[in-house]
Amino acid sequence: AQSVAQPEDQVNVAEGNPLTVKCTYSVSGNPYLFWYVQYPNRGLQFLLKYITGDNLVKGSYGFEAEFNKSQTSFHLKKPSALVSDSALYFCAVRALTGNTGKLIFGQGTTLQVKP
């Protein structure tokens, strides 16, 4: 069965410090991996995706993520956090094989950046 896990409910960092939001996945076949951000009472905004190629993916707002096949991880990172980065972050996966187009989401991680 396909699944995505975000082991941390909340991540707290100080403004200016690097941040990491963790994500691990389990799929059959090669994965498409995504990160989305959600602000209160809003829909999801696309941050970045991994399809194939370079394991380090750069996305919107200075975020990047590293695909690690051996560890089945796709952690979201940013070198220097901003208070405005505080939001709910979702990792999602879609398998290439038997693809129906459905995304499977992790449970979400709340990022709190303090001034």
Add this chain to the structure above:
Amino acid sequence: GAVVSQHPSRVICKSGTSVKIECRSLDFQATTMFWYRQFPKQSLMLMATSNEGSKATYEQGVEKDKFLINHASLTLSTLTVTSAHPEDSSFYICSARYTSPLEAFFGQGTRLTVV
């Protein structure tokens, strides 16, 4: 990125009435749209997958007669919550994707409150 517009953003209705939520892809043709439900501080739960011109595919446990989905054109899908009850109060989010299986784009969500 592509724009998905969801309307209304917020609706309050009386118990027993029906509510329709619209999801439009503004600058692309969406062959597939997805409807999600999100409870407070929780992940997105996929309710159904909607393909243009055909019946929606509902996830297990989702009542198709209660949550009516219509995808009559390549740019519009609607979700109608019939005979709404307070337990249907939730945040509903739609997403749409291109014909190729890349990232999905999300509407801004609809906060439904049934009183």
